[in-house]
Amino acid sequence: MKILEVKKLTKIYGSGEGAVKAVDDVSFSVEKGDFIAVVGPSGSGKSTLLHMIGGLDEPTYGHVYVDGEDLYKQNEEQRAIFRRRQVGFIYQYFNLIPALDVRENIALPVYLDGREPDEARLDELIGLLGLSDREKHYPDQLSGGQQQRVSIGRAVINSPSIVLADEPTGNLDSRNSQEIVELLKDSNKRYKQTLIVITHDEDIALQADRIITIEDGRMSEYGAVRT
């Protein structure tokens, strides 16, 4: 079942002679539960593509359909709710809220929904992330690896259908990187979440179901890793 469909997606920055096509006419679809790796050289438009898929940046042309719904036909309020409930975002630089502790940072999307988190689920998730002894700590009291785990927790707390990760291991050492990838894969398998990861790491890319290669804003390859 197609969870995501991208049609002729284009993003142009600037205008006239100075115009830059960050993403140029990209189209593909993703099945539910797939693990997709997006690879390509620096500045090729991978992050821009991910932002458009996640509803963070409006495309110049093209459409993004999530579960059959045209994402950019919705208004900003609806997209915000989409980002809250149907998408989980993980960044290279974590982007945690300094004023909130680990528990609060993970539960943040729930609070934004005006609800209180299911304490049991939160405890389970914190346990899975290996953060049980750190749950009252603040971001500046955590290592890079620990912060990224919090990020993952935040991304999956609402059981979104899609998890988007932009270089999730870019800021981590190799041991932490592998642990993070395992967590993501675990989440992908356990909750049947579609996972799209931008990465420079070939090892991580090879663990995906499919690889999308982006070069100069264009999709040059979309192929299965394993047949």
Next chain:
Amino acid sequence: MNVFRKITTDAMKKNRMRTAVIIAGVVVCAAMITGVLLFAASLQTFLANSARATEGDWYMRTQPISSTKISTMMADNRVMELDTSESIGFAKLSGSKNNDKPYLYISGYSENMYDTAAINIVEGREARTSKELVVSEALYSDGGVRYRIGQKVKLEVGKRIAVRSFKSYTGGKVKAGAQIWPNTEYAGSAEEITDTKTRTYTVVGICEQPNIEEYGSPGYTAITTPDNRASSKYCAFVKTEDPKDIYDFTADLNPASGSYTYNNNLLTYLGASSGFDSMTILYLVTLLLLLIITIGSMLLFVNAFSIATADRARQFGALMSIGATGRQLRHSMLEEALMIGAAGIPPGILCGIGGIWVVKNIISSTASEVFIEGSALVRFGLTVHPAYLLIAAGLTLCMLLLSAFIPARKVSKLPPVDAMRGIFKEDSKKPRVGISGAARKMFGFEGALASRNFRLDRRRYRGAIISLVLSLVLFISAGSLISFLSKEADDIYSWTGDFDIMYTGVPLQSGSSKLAAASAVTSSVRYKVFTVRTKVPLKNFTKEARAALKENGLTKGKNANIYVSVAVMPDSAFSKYAKKAGYSESGNDGSSSVKVIAPKEIYIYSGNGSYTTGVDISNGSKRGHMRFTGDNGRKFDVGVYYTSASPMGGRSFDQTITVYMPESSGSSFFGSDYIKAAGNNGSEKIYMFFKTKDPATTYNSMKRICRAEGLSSAGLMNAQADYEGFKNLISMMKILMYGFIMLLSLIAAANVFSTIATNILLRRHEFAMLQTVGMGPKNFVRMVCYSCIFYGMRALAYGLPIALLAMWGMYKILLYSTGTYMAFDLPWSCIIVSIISIIAVVVASILYSMHKLRKTGTMEGLRTAGF
């Protein structure tokens, strides 16, 4: 749990200094609004109380009407209070010197009617029975009829009836046989007193001439107790619940023209009268001040919240990426505004009340002298009405909420990605700004960097610079206004400084000579003054003066036809003056035997521009001659000696030119009754000037003498007290104006501080990067200095020209309204102080930010890069 509140309080705690500065701004803003509103309300109350004290506590009063009509009035539910004075009747006064006031008009007052009508008893007490009488002091000072306390008087009291019909100024046509109203002027043979009854009264009190006794009314006020007969007629003194209703209420009575009077001053001060009056001016000034405070404060608040939002843009972006809606973000900013409001508004209002309380105490002592005449004493009190406090709180809160909403809305509309990158829509529209090569050559790399940052951040600085400019303009304008008023005070003093007390009197009353014997008088001089005209060639005057003379209709052909005050002084006083003027008998101008001394500099009031021009009428020569023409056409030739000196009090005479002559030559030349010789019939023929050791004691002593001698004390003027009073008024204005501006400047300083500090902190990544490539502390200091120069200079570049323009405009308005000629003077001290202050604030802000940056450290600064 409210995550946004936690995020907000965390941000506020992290930027303690900036949060404190904004809260301080809120305190000042709320205090100022409270202060302005309370002051205006207190001033209005004071003015209303002053009107009550001088004119009485009523809104409308009628001529005598029947008790049935009174009852009808009382039944109207608009009426709050209705007092009555019974119109008992008129009695012919024997021996009244005033032909237009031949009667005593007797009214019956209840006890509280004395307060309602503002009757001020100066001797004795109120009448308690129908056989007791209180009379107005004008009876003696104006009418020449003396009633003493304890004296028994027999009066034939009756009605004033028109013998034949006549036209009155007040009430239109009066029919034959009709009863004439008390306010209708004396009709001579057209009226008579009929239906008289003999009444005997004992005089128990003397009161000041009441204001309700009209100028033209033919009867001096006399008060007894009411008869309250069935046929009695009463004057109603009405107050309505809402003062504005009095006009409709009166119209509904369908009164005859002239049969009612409004207490216009009181109604004006209560804000009841329509049209442009002093209360309108008060309201407009209050609104203007509130507007200035609002602008100044909004500039701070909008700037502060813009910066807070910019600072938090990345966090907002992150929140938006995980699903926070724009509305949630905006609400969080509004909540921050509410928190700041809760912290700042209550103390602000308390400070406002406290501040005005202090101001009120300062004013209390001076205000009653400045505003009240006569012996009525009204204190300037503090009116604290909850409504004003609510308005102050509400207005400040609205400003805060609006200031938080505007930038929050801007950020929430951004794509989350741009918010996270700290990119704002307008940034993409900005042209590329690099380091200009010319700037680098002139100021070095640091200066070029400072210049570029300044150009990039210009938008954000606009608000701070505008508030600096506003403060600068107000400060310099206030400074020049104060110096202008001080100069005017000194100018008045230069006219009146050679004497302490002045008395002007109506025909030669012997009693006036007793004034020289009042307590503490050290010297005095008495002039008999009459008015004539003379011709002075127009070519003697400057172009300006000629225009002024033409406007006043004082030109005839090639000459100016000017009025002259001829002041005749005792021989001894004249010799003293002659010595001072350097005049000696020898060297006279042949033709005329009478010589006068004339101060050569005269002042002409221009009707249009209302300024005076100092003109030298001597045309360079020390001697000359003038021909005077009296009102009856009779001509007098006099030899004139021109001088720059004036004798004591000499500048206070009415006419354009004043000449002085000794008594001996005056009487020998004109004849002893030279006033009649000149054909003069007017009042105020005596001017007396006194110097005293203790002006206040002398003044009170003279008032007693006036009363005893039957002189009108209206002619007494305590010039020294008036001058002191004016100076106190200026001091009071100084305190109020500078206080206001200082507070406004605090807001401006807070604005500048918070803007500069945060804009530098927003650049910490850039500065950290510069450190890593080798920019050392000295380079940073140089960059800071250049930044100060750019920001400070920009504020001054806009502020000074605007301030000068405002000053020039004010100067022109003051010239026009006060009629005083004054040279345009720059208040240099104010200008210097403002320049130094602006530089100080800018320097302080930049130093603080650099200090914070240094504390942060390089790596952390670098880490604040992208995501």
